[in-house]
Amino acid sequence: QKEVEQNSGPLSVPEGAIASLNCTYSDRGSQSFFWYRQYSGKSPELIMSIYSNGDKEDGRFTAQLNKASQYVSLLIRDSQPSDSATYLCAVNSNQAGTALIFGKGTTLSVSS
Amino acid sequence: EPEVTQTPSHQVTQMGQEVILRCVPISNHLYFYWYRQILGQKVEFLVSFYNNEISEKSEIFDDQFSVERPDGSNFTLKIRSTKLEDSAMYFCASYRDALGEQFFGPGTRLTVL
Numbered sequence: 001q002k003e004v005e006q007n008s009g010p011l012s013v014p015e016g017a018i019a020s021l022n023c024t025y026s027d028r029g030s031q032s033f034f035w036y037r038q039y040s041g042k043s044p045e046l047i048m049s050i051y052s053n054g055d056k057e058d059g060r061f062t063a064q065l066n067k068a069s070q071y072v073s074l075l076i077r078d079s080q081p082s083d084s085a086t087y088l089c090a091v092n093s094n095q096a097g098t099a100l101i102f103g104k105g106t107t108l109s110v111s112s
Numbered sequence: 113e114p115e116v117t118q119t120p121s122h123q124v125t126q127m128g129q130e131v132i133l134r135c136v137p138i139s140n141h142l143y144f145y146w147y148r149q150i151l152g153q154k155v156e157f158l159v160s161f162y163n164n165e166i167s168e169k170s171e172i173f174d175d176q177f178s179v180e181r182p183d184g185s186n187f188t189l190k191i192r193s194t195k196l197e198d199s200a201m202y203f204c205a206s207y208r209d210a211l212g213e214q215f216f217g218p219g220t221r222l223t224v225l
Contacts (some may be wrong), residue, residue: 032212043216044155088155090221092212098143099168100214103152 002027006103019076032092079110092110114138116217133189135204145205194224
């Protein structure tokens with residue numbers, strides 16, 4: 001059974017701080033990794049994708065991947081109250097298909 | 113920017129009734145998906161569809177579920193005889209290429225009474 005694990009939180013950070021979100025996955029054959037943001041009652045919104053070991057930066061967001069440790073993380077710099085949401089880690093094992101396996105998500109709360 | 117659209121936004125039905133949830137994927141996308149999210153739980157994969165056939169399905173996607181692409185734009189999920197436990201948000205998603213970045217529609221909230 002392929003699993004994606006995340007701390008449910010809530011993770012509370014003050015405005016302007018760095019928020020660090022973590023995710024581990026069980027399928028060593030996983031190839032593609034995604035971070036989605038989900039506001040309450042809304043659909044998942046793609047923030048970042050990462051496919052190779054190392055860091056990938058996009059604006060205030062940095063995704064980090066370590067396949068040896070089966071670990072993905074998302075850093076949000078200069079956190080804003082509008083970043084308050086649930087962040088979903090999703091993994092795709094291309095060897096098994098294209099379906100995304102989601103973690104339960106980490107709830108982030110940014111206080112002003 | 114193109115978006116995935118879904119209708120209706122909210123569907124209320126009686127247990128045992130059939131429902132059809134509709135999606136219009138992004139126009140040049142080739143892979144289509146249905147996911148569901150029971151309140152307070154994680155997003156779960158139901159089925160993927162490519163080249164006019166199911167390419168993958170989960171254990172949740174049993175005989176009461178079916179999918180169809182009746183024309184060049186719509187993608188539907190049918191639940192033949194709804195159960196209370198089918199109450200959830202149903203999301204359609206699509207993507208175009210091997211990058212696998214899936215884009216989600218706004219969802220349909222299904223309430224089974």
